[in-house]
Amino acid sequence: MKKLINEPEAVVDEMLEGMVAAHPELRRLEGTEVVVRDDAPVEGKVGLVSGGGSGHEPTHAGYIGDGMLDGAAAGEVFTSPTADQLSEMIQACDGGDGVFCVVKNYEGDVMNFETAVEMAEMEADTDVEYVVVDDDVAVEDSLYTSGRRGVCGTIFVHKVAGAMAASGGDIAEIKRVAEKTNERVGTMGMALTSCVTPDKGEPTFDLGEDEIELGIGIHGEPGTERTEIMSADEITEHLTEAVLEDLDLESGSEVATIVNGMGGTPLMELYVVNRRLQELLDDRGLDTWDAWVGDYMTSLDMMGCSITVLELDDELKDLLAAPAETPGLTVTE
Amino acid sequence: MGDDRMDRETQSEAIHEAVEAMADRLAEEKEHLTDLDSAIGDADHGANMNRGFQAALERLEETDGDPAELVKTAGVALVSEVGGAAGPLYGGSLMKASQELEDGITAETTVAFAERYLETVEERGKASVGDKTMVDAITPAVHTYKKAVEVDDHDPLEALGKAVDAAERGVAFTTPIRAKKGRASYLGWRSVGHQDPGATSTLYLLEELLAVATEYLDGEVEVDAETEVDPEELEEPAVEEAAVDEENEEGA
Numbered sequence: 336m337k338k339l340i341n342e343p344e345a346v347v348d349e350m351l352e353g354m355v356a357a358h359p360e361l362r363r364l365e366g367t368e369v370v371v372r373d374d375a376p377v378e379g380k381v382g383l384v385s386g387g388g389s390g391h392e393p394t395h396a397g398y399i400g401d402g403m404l405d406g407a408a409a410g411e412v413f414t415s416p417t418a419d420q421l422s423e424m425i426q427a428c429d430g431g432d433g434v435f436c437v438v439k440n441y442e443g444d445v446m447n448f449e450t451a452v453e454m455a456e457m458e459a460d461t462d463v464e465y466v467v468v469d470d471d472v473a474v475e476d477s478l479y480t481s482g483r484r485g486v487c488g489t490i491f492v493h494k495v496a497g498a499m500a501a502s503g504g505d506i507a508e509i510k511r512v513a514e515k516t517n518e519r520v521g522t523m524g525m526a527l528t529s530c531v532t533p534d535k536g537e538p539t540f541d542l543g544e545d546e547i548e549l550g551i552g553i554h555g556e557p558g559t560e561r562t563e564i565m566s567a568d569e570i571t572e573h574l575t576e577a578v579l580e581d582l583d584l585e586s587g588s589e590v591a592t593i594v595n596g597m598g599g600t601p602l603m604e605l606y607v608v609n610r611r612l613q614e615l616l617d618d619r620g621l622d623t624w625d626a627w628v629g630d631y632m633t634s635l636d637m638m639g640c641s642i643t644v645l646e647l648d649d650e651l652k653d654l655l656a657a658p659a660e661t662p663g664l665t666v667t668e
Numbered sequence: 669m670g671d672d673r674m675d676r677e678t679q680s681e682a683i684h685e686a687v688e689a690m691a692d693r694l695a696e697e698k699e700h701l702t703d704l705d706s707a708i709g710d711a712d713h714g715a716n717m718n719r720g721f722q723a724a725l726e727r728l729e730e731t732d733g734d735p736a737e738l739v740k741t742a743g744v745a746l747v748s749e750v751g752g753a754a755g756p757l758y759g760g761s762l763m764k765a766s767q768e769l770e771d772g773i774t775a776e777t778t779v780a781f782a783e784r785y786l787e788t789v790e791e792r793g794k795a796s797v798g799d800k801t802m803v804d805a806i807t808p809a810v811h812t813y814k815k816a817v818e819v820d821d822h823d824p825l826e827a828l829g830k831a832v833d834a835a836e837r838g839v840a841f842t843t844p845i846r847a848k849k850g851r852a853s854y855l856g857w858r859s860v861g862h863q864d865p866g867a868t869s870t871l872y873l874l875e876e877l878l879a880v881a882t883e884y885l886d887g888e889v890e891v892d893a894e895t896e897v898d899p900e901e902l903e904e905p906a907v908e909e910a911a912v913d914e915e916n917e918e919g920a
Contacts, residue, residue, distance in 0.1 A: 411751075415752060418747045419744060419747050443752045447756055449760075450756040454763070
């Protein structure tokens with residue numbers, strides 16, 4: 336498989352170097368794979384941080400900026416960052432009001448964040464809290480998880496928690512809205528192709544020319560069901576059904592949606608999916624207040640998409656509408 | 669007090685030596701651990717543990733300090749170098765349990781250390797006995813050590829010996845059972861018949877701890893003149909044992 340890389344071991348390091356070169360408002364903590372706002376720690380607000388394996392770009396460092404994250408740690412491809420680096424990130428983003436971490440539910444991520452929180456408390460007496468996002472409705476347990484996986488719904492959590500932090504909310508308030516978002520969001524994904532990690536150079540699972548995989552995660556792990564290829568509308572119906580069944584929304588509810596590309600899908604096809612998604616929501620009497628379409632939480636070069644639906648209330652609408660300026664997401668007033 | 673000071677130095681020396689022995693052992697067993705892991709995991713346990721303990725050894729060579737500080741340093745090294753879930757399980761637990769050694773290594777503190785280590789691994793890994801994980805080696809070792817010291821009044825070295833035997837039985841127990849935690853659990857029934865790599869590496873760490881503890885407690889009685897001070901000698905060994913236990917647990 337052809338890749339635009341030098342040495343597989345150097346991919347994460349070289350990506351981060353290129354990223355901070357493109358975005359002078361970002362800075363890399365020396366000797367680490369941690370990226371923070373150039374002006375971190377920001378005084379007068381709680382620091383908001385995230386992190387996880389690489390290969391999900393623009394997640395995680397792509398959401399650093401005003402109104403969203405203060406820092407993000409990058410692990411190796413599909414591998415959790417280590418707790419010592421997470422702890423350094425937490426300490427670098429503490430402007431005196433403490434730090435809140437957004438963690439996706441993967442065993443390695445959760446254990447390393449938990450350890451990092453203890454380290455930061457022990458070493459610097461930092462006030463730290465975290466939320467574990469588990470929005471994937473496809474599986475209860477998986478290759479890398481106990482419980483549901485954390486996937487694209489994490490972007491809504493970054494946005495909501497980031498807006499609360501930017502508006503001066505304390506750690507408890509941030510935790511409350513982050514948990515509220517997590518409780519009201521569901522995601523289901525599918526793959527047309529597997530993905531190819533830089534070190535292996537071959538697909539992480541085999542998928543025939545005429546097959547698709549439903550219920551995939553974001554680490555190239557196989558999904559819950561393999562079927563013959565279907566039309567975009569049929570695929571969208573499958574994914575939407577699964578998410579709505581989980582959320583169990585009343586007619587008249589307002590929602591925000593994401594049609595997320597897995598990294599190798601043309602935007603054209605994502606819009607085709609969004610067209611059907613919005614029809615389906617409309618049929619059920621659901622009112623889409625905001626619809627995002629694009630690559631938000633990718634899985635390297637996988638072709639496929641995921642659909643995320645978030646049930647809104649007035650508070651969440653305000654927080655989603657608040658301004659944000661990051662490499663991966665910009666919201667203007 | 670001079671004696672006490674000497675005591676701490678000897679303890680620190682023993683911890684250095686134990687980590688070195690563990691690092692050597694993991695280097696030797698790297699391939700074997702990788703083979704075990706490739707059957708039910710992702711084939712990186714041998715390499716990750718080897719890398720982690722080499723790093724721990726390097727950092728300890730640059731560190732002087734009390735037993736608690738040394739054990740913590742080793743834990744941080746494992747957290748940063750082992751990676752994945754094993755980093756927090758082996759290193760984070762060591763880091764946390766090291767707080768129990770602040771008064772040095774005694775029969776009492778090593779029991780507390782061992783218990784704290786087990787508790788942290790269980791909590792972080794959300795695993796219990798019978799899940800086919802490192803917990804299956806650590807639990808019998810820690811329970812046996814505590815009982816031997818507190819109930820049967822054995823000296824720490826003897827207690828550690830019994831703990832290692834118990835861990836060995838725990839490792840054997842992981843083979844015929846189905847994995848319920850960790851990556852192996854994804855294999856369901858196909859995990860039956862394979863020995864757990866984490867429990868295995870834990871046993872290696874404990875065996876090396878025992879070897880070093882034996883050297884110090886049995887042999888190096890430079891305190892010959894003070895042979896009557898047996899309790900102190902025992903305490904030192906106990907500390908070492910505890911350290912070994914911790915390390916073993918980490919390894920698992």
